[in-house]
Amino acid sequence: MAVVTPTVPSTExxxxxxxxxxxxxxxxxxxxxxxxxxxxxxxxxxxxxxxLTTPQTVFTNTSSLFPTEFTTFNFERVLGFIxxxxxxxxxxxxxxxxxxxxxxxxxxxxxxxxxxxTVGQTLFSTMAAYAFARLKFPGRDVIFFLYLTGLMVPAIVxxxxxxxxxxxxxxxxxxxxxxxxxxxxxxxxVFFMRQFFLSLNKDLVEAxxxxxxxxxxxxxxxxxxxxxxxxxxxxxxxxISSWNxxxxxLLVGRDESVRVLTVALGIFxxxxxxxxxxxTGLMAGTAxxxxxxxxxxxxxxxxxxxxxxxxxxx
Amino acid sequence: MTAxxxxxxxxxxxxxxxxxxxxxTDHETFLxxxxxxxxxIGFTIFLAVPAVRALxxxxxxxxLLTPAEYVGFGNYEYLFGDxxxxxxxxxxxxxxxxxIPLQTVLAVLIAVLLDRFSVALSSILRGLVILPWLMPNVIxxxxxxxxxxxxxxxxxxVLNTVGIQDQPFFGSPDQALPSIAMVNIWRHVxxxxxxxxxxxxxxxxxxxxxxxxxxxxxxxxxxGITLPLLRPVLVFVLVTxxxxxxxxxxxxxxxxxxxxxxxxxxxxxxxxxxxxxxxINMGRATxxxxxxxIILVGVTLLQxxxxxxxxxxxxxxx
Numbered sequence: 299m300a301v302v303t304p305t306v307p308s309t310e311x312x313x314x315x316x317x318x319x320x321x322x323x324x325x326x327x328x329x330x331x332x333x334x335x336x337x338x339x340x341x342x343x344x345x346x347x348x349x350l351t352t353p354q355t356v357f358t359n360t361s362s363l364f365p366t367e368f369t370t371f372n373f374e375r376v377l378g379f380i381x382x383x384x385x386x387x388x389x390x391x392x393x394x395x396x397x398x399x400x401x402x403x404x405x406x407x408x409x410x411x412x413x414x415x416t417v418g419q420t421l422f423s424t425m426a427a428y429a430f431a432r433l434k435f436p437g438r439d440v441i442f443f444l445y446l447t448g449l450m451v452p453a454i455v456x457x458x459x460x461x462x463x464x465x466x467x468x469x470x471x472x473x474x475x476x477x478x479x480x481x482x483x484x485x486x487x488v489f490f491m492r493q494f495f496l497s498l499n500k501d502l503v504e505a506x507x508x509x510x511x512x513x514x515x516x517x518x519x520x521x522x523x524x525x526x527x528x529x530x531x532x533x534x535x536x537x538i539s540s541w542n543x544x545x546x547x548l549l550v551g552r553d554e555s556v557r558v559l560t561v562a563l564g565i566f567x568x569x570x571x572x573x574x575x576x577x578t579g580l581m582a583g584t585a586x587x588x589x590x591x592x593x594x595x596x597x598x599x600x601x602x603x604x605x606x607x608x609x610x611x612x
Numbered sequence: 613m614t615a616x617x618x619x620x621x622x623x624x625x626x627x628x629x630x631x632x633x634x635x636x637t638d639h640e641t642f643l644x645x646x647x648x649x650x651x652x653i654g655f656t657i658f659l660a661v662p663a664v665r666a667l668x669x670x671x672x673x674x675x676l677l678t679p680a681e682y683v684g685f686g687n688y689e690y691l692f693g694d695x696x697x698x699x700x701x702x703x704x705x706x707x708x709x710x711x712i713p714l715q716t717v718l719a720v721l722i723a724v725l726l727d728r729f730s731v732a733l734s735s736i737l738r739g740l741v742i743l744p745w746l747m748p749n750v751i752x753x754x755x756x757x758x759x760x761x762x763x764x765x766x767x768x769x770v771l772n773t774v775g776i777q778d779q780p781f782f783g784s785p786d787q788a789l790p791s792i793a794m795v796n797i798w799r800h801v802x803x804x805x806x807x808x809x810x811x812x813x814x815x816x817x818x819x820x821x822x823x824x825x826x827x828x829x830x831x832x833x834x835x836g837i838t839l840p841l842l843r844p845v846l847v848f849v850l851v852t853x854x855x856x857x858x859x860x861x862x863x864x865x866x867x868x869x870x871x872x873x874x875x876x877x878x879x880x881x882x883x884x885x886x887x888x889x890x891x892i893n894m895g896r897a898t899x900x901x902x903x904x905x906i907i908l909v910g911v912t913l914l915q916x917x918x919x920x921x922x923x924x925x926x927x928x929x930x
Contacts, residue, residue: 323830327728331737334722338741338802341755344766348758361769426651435644441652448659452859452908454880455901458887458894459662459669462676482654514637517647542748544862549888560750564866567754577758584751591746600735 348581372582404562415540418481420533427491449485471553494528559587670899675892687899700882710793711857719804727812741802749862756795785875811845851915
């Protein structure tokens with residue numbers, strides 16, 4: 299494959315032995331990576347395979363690698379296109395639980411929550427990061443030190459007081475209540491953006507100032523365009539983590555009208571009254587729920603991988 | 613620092629409003645305060661004050677409905693006398709011990725393997741390996757609950773074909789915690805591997821060539837060059853993943869709900885129970901959070917000290 303192997307034939311015995319060893323180790327590498335990939339990717343296939351199986355056969359033919367009775371029924375009911383109650387009473391559906399998910403509502407809620415958090419957090423953290431990196435003002439170092447300390451406070455420490463606060467503000471069961479703690483900043487986001495502003499070229503700033511740009515103009519017209527890449531990266535990471543957030547929306551947004559997808563799927567699983575959980579429905583819901591982050595990743599994936607490399611060092 | 617340098621003619625006196633705008637946009641201190649204001653508000657309201665507030669609440673008995681009652685160290689005394697609390701600490705440590713070593717070793721292995729492929733191919737492989745990390749914890753938990761279902765899950769079918777009998781996984785007190793660890797390793801190992809891979813890329817190839825000329829084989833090169841020079845990255849990975857796994861919650865909430873017989877009740881799940889599943893007890897919940905915070909700061913400081921003392925490994929070689 300793409301592994302580099304010496305191609306020049308050698309008459310030396312040692313070289314030939316080295317070449318053979320190299321080939322063996324290359325083959326081993328490919329084998330091990332192949333096995334790892336199967337382990338990593340097989341569950342994704344299992345989601346799809348289960349989601350495309352009829353609720354009855356999922357319990358009878360558990361070892362088949364492909365859907366035994368192919369159907370799009372689960373996707374249709376999860377998306378609300380058919381009413382599962384019509385199905386449950388019918389022949390052959392004995393013992394089958396088939397729930398329904400108000401899918402588009404939860405999807406919409408997840409979108410609103412994630413988008414608000416992403417836009418707010420990225421914007422305000424970038425603004426603050428620029429001030430911390432490039433401007434001088436009284437109290438700068440003290441405030442930034444406090445932010446760094448905040449980075450170490452585990453989420454759970456502030457969850458209970460924040461829950462109390464959100465409750466006092468009467469925001470339980472509202473989208474602002476779910477969004478509020480993450481809307482204005484996270485210490486991580488400020489820290490992340492500050493690193494990029496620190497590395498900006500000083501000459502550009504001086505040139506712009508000489509051209510008569512105001513301090514705000516330098517930020518807006520010179521610095522911001524230069525950190526578009528990092529801003530996009532921060533946005534993607536923020537969107538993915540807010541989309542995946544579970545505990546806080548579970549505490550604040552249990553109510554149907556503001557329930558996000560992760561919470562809805564958790565509740566959907568608990569709802570199966572008796573007997574086995576509704577696996578085919580759950581897997582169909584799962585398959586659809588990961589589509590947004592998957593799409594985001596497919597279109598902007600390289601940046602995510604690159605940004606992870608970055609955050610490993612700064 | 614520097615005020616506006618633009619001059620205005622006497623005839624063209626700026627209005628008060630214009631001067632204010634000018635002050636806000638061009639005076640360094642004012643602009644800085646405008647820029648950090650929203651973030652400072654967010655930090656104060658949702659991080660700094662709650663952290664201090666948590667400390668206060670931990671000295672009260674409070675169920676959110678009736679007025680809080682000061683109990684001094686009562687909540688802490690309750691915790692230290694509660695066997696379930698100690699159990700949850702033990703469970704958390706056991707979880708970290710299941711999770712971290714295995715995940716780190718696997719991540720290093722994957723990173724080293726990825727490094728053997730060409731840049732283009734490894735880029736595709738990295739994209740695939742990180743896919744589980746894009747899934748929400750809850751969905752990962754649901755998926756594995758299905759795969760590891762004791763009676764009809766595919767995992768037992770696979771185990772049967774290699775001659776292993778059916779396993780209970782989440783249903784057994786002995787296997788539930790390791791099962792949760794395996795699920796979370798599946799989700800995070802690719803992410804960790806990519807961090808380690810990025811670390812590998814910083815090691816100069818010339819070191820390996822020099823070692824090869826000296827007759828060092830692959831194993832010796834790995835332990836003599838790769839591992840020591842990866843140390844800063846590995847410590848970063850360890851600090852973040854240890855902090856993360858001390859706070860494991862989502863997977864447990866979906867798969868076992870702390871059971872069977874409390875075998876997966878970690879400290880965060882214990883806190884969650886104090887708030888939502890038993891009589892609401894904010895004081896005990898925050899007291900337990902404070903204990904967790906102290907543990908985390910201790911663990912982090914220890915690891916940070918270790919990190920700083922090893923930062924210059926690469927300088928010794930290059």
